[in-house]
Amino acid sequence: MTSQAKTARKRRRSLSSRLYTWLTSMNLAIALLSILAIASVIGTVLQQNQPVNDYLIEFGPFWFEVFNTMGLYDVYSMSWFVAILLFLLASTSACLIRNTPGFLRDIRSFRLNAQDKSLRAFAHSRQYQSDLPAATIVERTQGLFKQLGYKARVKEREGEILVAARKGGMNRIGYVLTHLGMVVILVGGLMDSKMYLKTLNTLGVVEVETRDLPVSQVPEESHLPPGALAGFRGSVNIPEGKWGDVAFIGLKDGYVVQNLPFKIDVEDFHIEHYDTGMPKSFNSQLKLTDKESGEVIEETIRVNHPLRYKGYNIFQSSFGDGGTELEFDAWQLFGKVGTKQELEGKVNQERTFDFSGEKHTLEFRDFTLFNVNPTEGPDGERENTNFGPSVTFRLRDAAGQAIEYENYFQPVDFDGTKYFLSGVTAEVGGQQQFLFIPADRNDSLETFMAFYATLKDRDEITRIAVDLVGQTSQGQQGGAAQSAAARSIADMVETFVEQGFSALAEQVDRQLAERDMPPEMADQAQESSFRVVQSVLMRAYMETLQDQGVEEFGDRDEDFFEKALDVVTVIPNYGSPIFVAPSSFNHIQSTGLEVTRAPGMFWVYLGSLMLTLGIFMLFYIHYRRLWVLIKPAGVNDDGDSAHHRVVVAGTDARKNIDFDQAFAQFSDELQRQTESNNQKNPPSHPDNPGRSE
Incomplete structure (x- = not known):
């Protein structure tokens, strides 16, 4: 091999060695963990996977685009987050591969080759002389080691005897468990991530659907068969009395459909409210039917109490309207003013009508059963008042422009006068304003509309x-x-x-x-x-x-007249050619279910247990070694005859003050048991109370 080839090979080895050293460095691990911690904080503080309009309203157009580019609305599924997890996995695995064999050899070895010079150079070291026989010193040393919980080995060599002892080897196992636990957690997390689904999408196996379509109309390339993903987290809304057998998994700007191996029937949905109108608790009565075996399971789920079946978890996550059936009167405000039509509709459906040659569409968006608002009571105190049910809808013209309305079913009393309320939101994120139409003596709109x-x-x-x-x-x-x-x-x-x-x-x-x-x-x-x-x-x-x-004109009629005139002048700004007056409803609720499959959860729990045990071992188990070297000696420092010189040394992987005290106690006790009767304790080393010469 030429010198140039050798040089090139050496450079390649040097580069790979530097890369391996960088990959296993503590600095890289700390940097990766810091980035993950920051990303996790963002993912916790900023609600993930919310509707785009919610983020746009909260942050505005500029910061919405900035955060969207960074992927902060779905942090845990972003490619950069998964890449950091992979880097951390590689770094931790490399550290484990590099250090584990050495640690395992270390906890099996007693280091019986330690020499006199090296032992006396330890930070914790002392020596003294004894006229006892070597066998006696070895016996008493072994007894003291056993008493203190050390495992000891004896080696005779060239006229001297070395007794080596160690304890706390589980400290080294703690290092292995800590790193292995992190590896297992990362592998479990990646198993449950969208990494595989994103790979399928990148390869063109799965296409993301962005349109709001019924399941039956979603293209086949956006469907995943049961078992296609080892782990996923999807959601589905099912109305009362209906069923579903798919879950929608959000991906990029759309979704894919995960077909389930079972059918979910929602037999009933129940919700309880506080006095403020806020939901107190809600639960769903489900019937699950296995498509293959026909097995049927009936169970009621509620928040944090899911239904578990063959690795699938069905959580109660939300609720909404499932298509409440509505009956309403459509009063014309232009054209043939005062005429009305009795119509029907459903929430989440549209109704189209022509008015003055223009096409308009009513889009019923939501139904609210309770509208509890703070009001001032007769005694002047604030109290909660239920304004009754309301329906939210959008009126969209032929140009596609829409105004959102929220109309109440029954008149609401304000200071002794009842009004029909209609909330108007002219633009997205705009403030809602109300139109107050006074109710007549029959609590209806008839008088005002006729007037x-x-x-x-x-x-x-x-x-x-x-x-x-x-x-x-x-x-x-x-x-x-x-x-x-x-x-x-x-x-x-x-x-x-x-x-x-x-x-x-x-x-x-x-x-x-x-x-x-x-x-x-x-x-x-x-x-x-x-x-x-x-x-x-x-x-x-x-x-x-x-x-x-009406035959008699009273004060109430005069009051109605004045309030009606106030309404008349603002109707041209109402923005709708009709006034929708909801009259009755058949409330149908929808339960929001989160369907998950998380095979990595077991490994995450196992890794967490390993990590906890490993940290416990690292912090509370001390890995210590002690050596006692017995060498023949002639005359001691006082001129008395002595048989042996005893060198005591020790080390602790943590190097804390506890070992200073433990070594001093051990060496003092050993010297007391093995030193000559007329031998004085040698002076302590001036810089280290545990060391003497």
Whole structure:
């Protein structure tokens, strides 16, 4: 082999050696563990796998994109997180492979080749002389070792005897268990991760579906057969009285469908609420039917009490609406105002209708049975009041623009007056505003809608204005003048209804300015115009009551009139050509189930146990070695004859103060038992109380 080849081979070995050293370094392990800890904190603080709109509303467009690019909305499934786990697994495994053989050899070895010079160089070392026979010294040394729990071996060599002892070898086993436990935990975690599913997606075996489709319409390439994944975590919503046999696994911006080997029937769903309306507890009564064997299991699950079957776990995770059946009245607010249609619908379904040549879609989104809100009671104290059930829906026009509404089934009492409430959210993340429509004496919308229809009927308002002008003119004006005055009044009423009081005031000011009146007369004329409009509105309202058979006009009717006028001027901004008044419902709930299969859980638990035991061994078991070397000697330092020189040495892997005391006690006791009767204890080493020479 040439020198260049040898040099190249040496460089390759040097590079691989440096790489191996880096992979097994403590710095790399600490860095990886720190990154994992930070990622875990983020994954705990920031709720994972929530709807995209929730993150967009909370963080705004800029930070939403930043966090989305970093993958913080699904930390534990990100490629970089899995890559760190793999690196940590490789690093820990390399450390285990490198150190385990040496540790195992170390705990089996008594190191019987220790020499005199090396023993005296130990930090814990002392020597003294004894005139006892070597056999006696060895016997007493072994007895003391046994008493202290050490295992000892004796070796004779070239006229000297070495007694070597050790204890706490499980400390080294603790190192192995600690690292092996981490390896087992990481392997178990990777088994339950989405790494395999992502690999299948990368290879094109599985396609991610991003559309919101029924299970029957999801393409076959987005389905996984039972058992395709060793571990997964999916979810499914099943309404009461319905069944399901799949779980949806979120992946990237969509999902894949995992087919299950059993069918889940939801026979009943029950929920309890606190006084505040918040859910107190909820549970599902399930019937599980095995597709292959036909085995049937019936069990009620609740939060933290899942149903377990053949490695699958079915958790109670959430609840929602399962398609509540609705009946409602659709009141027209434009066109044929005041007319209504009795319609039906379902939550999570759409209903399309045409209005004035334009297509509109009602998308029923949710149903809420209890709406508990804080209100002020009769005594002025805050109390919780249930506003009753409500339905949330979106009205989408032909251009695709939608406004969200939340309408309540029954009128709500505010300060003695009942109102039908309709919450309006014009844009995503916008503040909800409410439309308050007063209820009539029958707690219905009939009176208001009839009154509003009259105000929107130009011919009817003109007729009322003509009658009013005829009553006030007393023959002083001709027919043409009365008609012109009536039309002018009708115009003002129309302006008030369509645009509000401020627009009416501007219109009156313009008309008076054209007449060039003095200020005093203009003010009187303006006030007179307002009174005329008020009279027409009141006449229209009273005729509405008469048509409904109301004979007496009381204070309650007057109060209703004033509040109805407040509503009339804001309806043009309501944004909907109809008012949906829900009337009855058949409540159907849906249970949210989380279906998991986690074969790695056993290994995670096993690894955690190994890690705990290993840490316990490392911290509470001390790996210690002691040596006693007995050498022939002639005359001691005092001029007395001596048979042997005894060298005592010891070491502790942890090098703590406890061993200083333990070594001093051992060496003192050994010296007391084996030293000559006339021999004094030698002085302690000035720098180490456990060492003397």
